Amino acid sequence: MHKILLAAAALSVPALAQAAEPGDIAAARIGYFSLVNLEMGGLAAMAQGKAPYDAERARALAGDLKLLSEYLHDDLLMPGTSNAELAGKTRALPAIWEQTEDYRAKGMAFREAVAALQGVAGEGQEALAPAVGKVGATCKACHDSYRAKDF
Numbered sequence: 788m789h790k791i792l793l794a795a796a797a798l799s800v801p802a803l804a805q806a807a808e809p810g811d812i813a814a815a816r817i818g819y820f821s822l823v824n825l826e827m828g829g830l831a832a833m834a835q836g837k838a839p840y841d842a843e844r845a846r847a848l849a850g851d852l853k854l855l856s857e858y859l860h861d862d863l864l865m866p867g868t869s870n871a872e873l874a875g876k877t878r879a880l881p882a883i884w885e886q887t888e889d890y891r892a893k894g895m896a897f898r899e900a901v902a903a904l905q906g907v908a909g910e911g912q913e914a915l916a917p918a919v920g921k922v923g924a925t926c927k928a929c930h931d932s933y934r935a936k937d938f
């Protein structure tokens with residue numbers, strides 16, 4: 788019985804999941820950062836006073852951003868998916884694959900800044916604003932080295 792179930796499961800997997808092509812990886816990467824941007828945008832609006840501060844919403848946005856920051860996006864760094872190979876489809880610079888340790892370190896700095904932000908997001912606009920600023924600096928530090936200005 789058990790064996791039959793396992794065999795059935797093995798058969799159904801390829802039907803659901805397809806091996807990713809380089810273009811799919813680039814699209815997934817852009818999708819990932821678009822989610823990061825969405826959560827960060829809501830927080831930045833509150834930090835800058837463009838949206839009213841709401842502790843519950845700030846906590847929810849920061850929680851989602853924390854989840855995203857913990858996603859180890861090594862799977863999105865498949866070789867052959869930089870803008871040198873996929874011109875027009877990605878802004879990821881080849882430097883990511885030449886200095887992967889530094890790229891990962893910038894990812895860790897982002898993750899740590901988001902964890903700090905999540906700790907204070909519900910504690911008022913004055914606590915939120917500087918923490919959002921620190922996260923923003925980690926976005927910029929990575930983009931400056933690893934993201935092309937344009938597609």
Ligand code: HEC
Pocket residue numbers: 813816817820821823824827876877878879880890891893894897922923925926927929930933934
């Ligand atoms: C560790 C590096 C790193 C960090 C940290 C990082 N990004 Fe990015 N981001 C990238 C790379 C690389 C790309 C390009 C992805 C691609 O085009 O394949 C990107 C792309 C984007 C995009 C573009 C999607 C598009 O349509 O071109 C947005 C928006 C974005 N990031 C926002 C953010 C924000 C906001 C933060 C911080 C809250 C952040 N990123 C943190 C590396 C990073």
